[in-house]
Amino acid sequence: MSSRASLAPGGSVFRRRRDGWLGLALVLPALVIFAAFTYYPFFKNFQMGLFKAAPFPNLPSRYVGTAQFTTMLGSADFWDSVKSTAIYALITVPLGVIGGLVMAVLAHQQLRGIRIFRTIFSSSVVSSAAVAAVVFQVILSPQTGYLQTLGIHLPDITSSPTWGLPAMALVSAWQFVGLAFIILTAGLQSLPDEIMEASRVDGATAWTRLWRITFPLLSPTIFFCGVVGVIFSLQSFGQIDIMIGTSNATYTHTNVLIYAIYRLLHVSQNTGLAACYSIALFVITLLVTLIQFRLLEKRVHYAH
């Protein structure tokens, strides 16, 4: 009935098909790269989980079915790792998001020289894990650290079973805070000016505006930041490797999943079990993200 239907179908279908080929050609390079470095390893990983590595290199591995998954799920080491990972994320994400939010709100003020602070606040994004590890060693080291010279005596995080994991999570939060700051600053800057101005005219104090207007309107961005933060924290590896290391006795307390995978692969040469741990990490990441979407998204206000 519509005038659209009366258009010559031949022409438009032809055009669509040509556009299709062009589109495919354009995404092909990206597809090849994703296939080689993401999709293939991802599926190969599942296969590896079904084979047990030989005790010596260069010997064929043996098909064992789901035996290694059963081993993993029954091992105390695995559940310790899961617990460490959870604690790690529970420290990193709130600290990073709240820190980023505070800095973003402060830097959003129209003050002289605010650009310098924006640069400083976002600088941890461009610092590698190695840099972060060194920075915190300089601060925290019980022998030569800044805090030590200030008279604040800290336990040695490389040997303290209590403080090792929180210290690593702190480094992780420091790394994440820069990214959180950038995401939340972008969010703040895209809030509609007229709504912020209306709240000023409506007699709201700066504090009221922050809690009643800014944060609710920013909630989708805060939520997004949390999701990114969880994924980020589940993948933290560098500073643990540099500051604790595999040889140190306390590694069992900082043995988060990603680090356990690394140890299984490179210290124990147990490729099969490492693959099982990887799959577990993937499943956990997926579940946590889904739960976040289900639970939190309901409380988020999306502006129209």
Place this chain on the structure above:
Amino acid sequence: MSQVRFDAVSKIFGGTPALTDLSLEVADGELLVLLGPSGCGKTTALRLLAGLEQVSSGTIHIDDADVTNMEPKDRDIAMVFQSYALYPHMSVRKNVEFPLKNAKLPAAEVAARVNEALATVSLTELADRKPGQLSGGQRQRVALARAIVRRPRVFLMDEPLSNLDATLRQQTRADIVALQRRLGVTTVYVTHDQVEAMTMGHRIAVMKGGVLQQVGKPLDLYNEPANAFVAGFLGSPGMNLVAGELRDGQIYIGGDLVGTSSVADTRDVTVGIRAENLRLADVGFSATVVVAEELGADVHVVCETATHERVVVRQAQHATVPTLGDTIALAATGQVYVFDRHTGARLS
């Protein structure tokens, strides 16, 4: 009682003047319309009054208080934004409540005043909806309710009708006027629509390029424009403006006599004649008929002079409409205005 006074207020944005030397008073209970084309500085003037923008120079008073450097929240004003600027995460009721909660009024009074404001704009049934679930006209009314609930000293409205369709705009226009007259709150109303200005304002302030051109009652501006710009901007259609000459107080267009002036001078001028003051005649200045716009009650006959200037003649519907392409003679039946050809200033 609340008066507003701008004293020599200027605003410069990074070297570009948006508002130049504005001096203007708004009387208690008056609805003053700021009228002008896009970019003439209307919104800037309003935002300076609201305190959302800082003046570059000059002072602003509300009553006897100098508010020039006061925070918006301390000025006791309410503003209706062009986009309405409703809080999307709050219900209609919460939106309207917000200014009262900020003023820390007792809960019982808040509830009573919110209910009254919602009833005034007929939104009581929709109080629990979110702005996203309302039509444009309903959102506009929420914005109005949020403004009136405050009982502020001054209302500021920035093109509050521009997002509504024509029918709704006409109706809301009447509603706002009735509400303003009833509440008697001093109001500054910004628009670029001269019909809105003529029908709503006690007085109109016409602006152009950041400079105030003329202030006065709608009909005074219509009948006694200070310059060619005001003459051409007010009225639909605006006054016809055609190049002409003044010879010893006689006004000529293309060599044809069209009227007399009290200025006994001889010079090039711009001649202004309202569309309703022109008629087809046997003698007069000549023009070619371009198009005839049928508006129902009357017809706008659009013509072009020998020097390619547009002239509109308003005719009653039953009058004989000339054939398109014909060359006709036009004579003035009412006042003929003369303006300086270069400055546009009114000469008579």
